Amino acid sequence: MNLIQAEYTTDDSTLRPLFLYGTLRALPLLAWALTGDHRKHDQIIPLTEAATLPGFSRLSIIGKDYPALVREPSSTTDGLLFRPQTRSQRRKLDDFEGESYEVTPVTVIVEKHGMQERVDADVYLWNGDAELSSLPWDLEVFKRDRLEDWLDIFSGMELVGGDEEQPGSEP
Numbered sequence: 817m818n819l820i821q822a823e824y825t826t827d828d829s830t831l832r833p834l835f836l837y838g839t840l841r842a843l844p845l846l847a848w849a850l851t852g853d854h855r856k857h858d859q860i861i862p863l864t865e866a867a868t869l870p871g872f873s874r875l876s877i878i879g880k881d882y883p884a885l886v887r888e889p890s891s892t893t894d895g896l897l898f899r900p901q902t903r904s905q906r907r908k909l910d911d912f913e914g915e916s917y918e919v920t921p922v923t924v925i926v927e928k929h930g931m932q933e934r935v936d937a938d939v940y941l942w943n944g945d946a947e948l949s950s951l952p953w954d955l956e957v958f959k960r961d962r963l964e965d966w967l968d969i970f971s972g973m974e975l976v977g978g979d980e981e982q983p984g985s986e987p
Contacts, residue, residue, distance in 0.1 A: 831900055831902075831903065831906065832906075832921075832936065832937060832938050833897050833898060833899045833900070833924075833935060833936075833937040833938070834897070834898045834900065834906070834909060834937060834938050834939070834940075835867060835869050835895050835896070835897055835898075835922060835924045835937045835938070835939040836864075836895050836896045836897075836898050837869065837872075837874050837883065837885055837893050837894075837895035837896075837939070838874065838882050838883040838885075838953065838955075839881065839882045839883075839955075839958060839966070840896075840898075840909070840912070841895060841896050841955050842955065842958065842959050842963050843857035843860060843861065843864075844857055844963065844967060845963065845966060845967065846860050846864075846898070847859065847860045848967060848970055849908055849909060849912045850905050850908055850909070852973075854967050854970075863898055863899050863900070863901065864896045864897065864898050864899075865896065865897050865926055866894070866895075866896065866897075866926070866927070867894075867895055867896060867897035867924040867925060867926045867935070867937075868892050868893065868894050868895070868924065868925045869885075869892065869893045869894075869895060869922055869924050869925075869939065870891075870892045870925065871887060871888065871889050871891070871892075872885050872886065872887055872888060872891060872892075872893045872922070872939070872941075873885070873886055873887075873888035873891035873893060873952075874893045874952060874953050875948045875949055875950070875951070875952060875953060876948070876949040876951045876952065876953040877942075877944075877946045877947070877948055877949065877953075878946065878947045878948070878949050879946070880946060881958060881962045881966070882953075882958075883953030884942030884944070884946075884948050884953075885939060885940070885941055885942055886941075886942055886948070887941075895924075897924055897926055897935060897937060913940045915943075916942065916943060916944030916945075916946075917940035917941060917942060917943055917944070918940070918941050918942075918943040919938050919939075919940060919941075920938065920939050920940075920941040921936065921937070921938055922936075922937055922938070922939045923935065923936055923937070924937050924939075
């Protein structure tokens, strides 16, 4: 496969694409974080695409529902590339992830029309104190066993990202 480099950069780093590898790959949760309504995942799908991140591994955190991403040269992690449309969307995801994660620039791989494209993005790299498991974290297990609980907990709450309108919102 041919490899091309796509640079998605602006003067405002808050609009850099984000590589999502954990709970935010559950589209209802991502929709809630961005719109305040978990049912609006149809508005979020066009802003995402499948991607991989070489050189990193997704691990379970002991006693937590969410994973950690750590550097591991021999690993590749699958996920979603999210392209925020507003600074508000980016701030909402930064707030959702919190202080246990550090925003880190990376290069992800997206496959388009049989070509692999390199895209500069940011990722939330684990920077917390909790103990990591050697076991990988599983999105399907999270969706099956915990997603509904998370949506219930967040029901009625909305992340504050600023005053910008969201795509698809009514004035």
